[in-house]
Amino acid sequence: MxxxxxxxxxxxxxxxxxxxxxxxxxxxxxxxxxxxxxxxxxxxxxxxxxxxxxxxxxxxxxxxxxxxxxxxxxxxxxxxxxxxxxxxxxxxxxxxxxxxxxxxxxxxxxxxxxxxxxxxxxxVPVGVGAMAAIIGLDNEKVIECCNKARDFGIVEPANFNCPGQVVVAGEVKAVEKAMEIAKEAGAKRAMLLPVSAPFHCSxxxxxxxxxxxxxxxxxxxxxxxxxxxxxxxxxxxxxxxxxxxxxxxxxxxxxxxxxxxxxxxxxxxxxxxxxxxxxxxxxxxxxxxxxxxxxxxxxxxxxxxxxxxxx
The missing domain is CATH 3.40.366.10 (Malonyl-Coenzyme A Acyl Carrier Protein, domain 2)
Incomplete structure (x- = not known):
């Protein structure tokens, strides 16, 4: 059973x-x-x-x-x-x-x-933070994208949901940069989520x-x-x-x-x-x-x- x-x-x-x-x-x-x-x-x-x-x-x-x-x-x-x-x-x-x-x-x-x-x-004041879903990259690749975008501010993996779907969170510019890097790295999609704060990050x-x-x-x-x-x-x-x-x-x-x-x-x-x-x-x-x-x-x-x- x-x-x-x-x-x-x-x-x-x-x-x-x-x-x-x-x-x-x-x-x-x-x-x-x-x-x-x-x-x-x-x-x-x-x-x-x-x-x-x-x-x-x-x-x-x-x-x-x-x-x-x-x-x-x-x-x-x-x-x-x-x-x-x-x-x-x-x-x-x-x-x-x-x-x-x-x-x-x-x-x-x-x-x-x-x-x-x-x-x-x-x-986090509204407009300062953001979250984005990265589709089609493995967990390690997404972590790498976040590390590469750090010069633009804080961005970290927030949710490891399922294979090929990781959500990142942080400051707007850094999140946007991580999305850009993720797309260059072969992500199928990288999209901002309609949330009011960057949950599950520092x-x-x-x-x-x-x-x-x-x-x-x-x-x-x-x-x-x-x-x-x-x-x-x-x-x-x-x-x-x-x-x-x-x-x-x-x-x-x-x-x-x-x-x-x-x-x-x-x-x-x-x-x-x-x-x-x-x-x-x-x-x-x-x-x-x-x-x-x-x-x-x-x-x-x-x-x-x-x-x-x-x-």
């Missing part, structure tokens, strides 16, 4: 109306949206179900909206008694993974990621410092399920390591491809992405096309996942 992993969506997957069908059908999911509104002091359900893309795109809104939707989409699986062997998330998704693992209370996580979004946005260190102060106020519990962390692509079962890893995660590269390979090597053969979009299972398929990939974001995908898992 193979193992089951739950993956949780990252920033950029948001859309108006996400999670609405599931919330209308499942009381437990609806109550997650209500709890988030209570914790944050505004109607997040209205923002997600009836808002507009521009409001959802603001980082300090995006982060709690995605975590709330992901944990709401998780509820029907929990009701059926479906428990994964391991959990992981892409960047922001790691907070949802910790809620699923029992490390962090949902109320703490949703308040924390709203502040995390704010700190990440404040760390420019975000001040955000990590502010996040550290907020994490101090939160009590973590022992996890029931191992979490594979972005920073090291290793399993963690010790709650005492979690805060340091979440602080470092803000300004460190996300080792997503390595994390997935680790789980597959360990016998995981089914991955379920929980929350908006199918970006993560798209990456998984590019890493290993033989594993089963499912997602849960609406009633159709939920029903399909139940069926495929034999429930």
């Amino acid at each position: 193979g193992k089951l992993a739950f993956l949780f969506s990252g920033q950029g997957a948001q859309y108006v109306g996400m999670g609405k069908q599931i919330a209308e059908e499942y009381k437990s999911s609806d109550s997650i949206f209500n709890e988030a509104s209570e914790v944050l002091g505004f109607d997040i359900k209205k923002m997600i179900f009836e808002g507009d893309d521009e409001t959802l795109k603001i980082t300090e809104n995006t982060q709690p909206c995605i975590v709330t939707t992901s944990i709401a989409c998780l509820q029907p699986l929990l009701e059926k008694g479906i428990k994964p062997d391991v959990v992981a998330g892409l960047s922001l998704g790691e907070y949802s993974a910790h809620v699923a693992a029992g490390t962090m209370a949902f109320s703490d996580a949703v308040a924390l990621v709203r502040k995390r979004g704010k700190f990440m946005q404040e760390a 420019l975000l260190k001040p955000a990590g410092e502010k996040l550290a102060a907020e994490l101090e106020k939160i009590e973590l519990k022992d996890m029931n399920i191992p979490v594979v962390t972005n920073v090291t692509a290793e399993y963690i079962l010790d709650k005492n390591k979690v805060k340091d890893l979440l602080i470092r995660q803000v300004s460190s590269s996300v080792l997503f491809e390595e994390s997935i390979r680790k789980m597959i090597d360990d016998g995981v053969d089914t991955f379920v992405e929980i929350g908006p979009g199918k970006t993560l299972i798209g990456f998984v398929k590019k890493i290993n096309k033989d594993v089963k990939t499912l997602n849960v974001e609406d009633l159709e995908s939920l029903s399909n996942t139940f069926k495929e898992l034999g429930y």
Whole structure:
């Protein structure tokens, strides 16, 4: 019998109306949206179900909206008694993974990621930083392109997503230069991403410092399920390591491809992405096309996942 992993969506997957069908059908999911509104002091359900893309795109809104939707989409699986062997998330998704693992209370996580979004946005003034996806070069080549562009400012690998897809982040001029060098080196595409800050690079260190102060106020519990962390692509079962890893995660590269390979090597053969979009299972398929990939974001995908898992 193979193992089951739950993956949780990252920033950029948001859309108006996400999670609405599931919330209308499942009381437990609806109550997650209500709890988030209570914790944050505004109607997040209205923002997600009836808002507009521009409001959802603001980082300090995006982060709690995605975590709330992901944990709401998780509820029907929990009701059926479906428990994964391991959990992981892409960047922001790691907070949802910790809620699923029992490390962090949902109320703490949703308040924390709203502040995390704010700190990440404040760390670099709008227009100073950028992120770009480099398609068609291996990891080492992209690192080389970043090193060659350093004369123009800070540029670093931010996300190692899947074979042939690496995201870089840093100062605008340096990112543009790295894109140019990448194209000369044979990249199929190099494109700027529509984000408001250069996530997962050293420019975000001040955000990590502010996040550290907020994490101090939160009590973590022992996890029931191992979490594979972005920073090291290793399993963690010790709650005492979690805060340091979440602080470092803000300004460190996300080792997503390595994390997935680790789980597959360990016998995981089914991955379920929980929350908006199918970006993560798209990456998984590019890493290993033989594993089963499912997602849960609406009633159709939920029903399909139940069926495929034999429930």
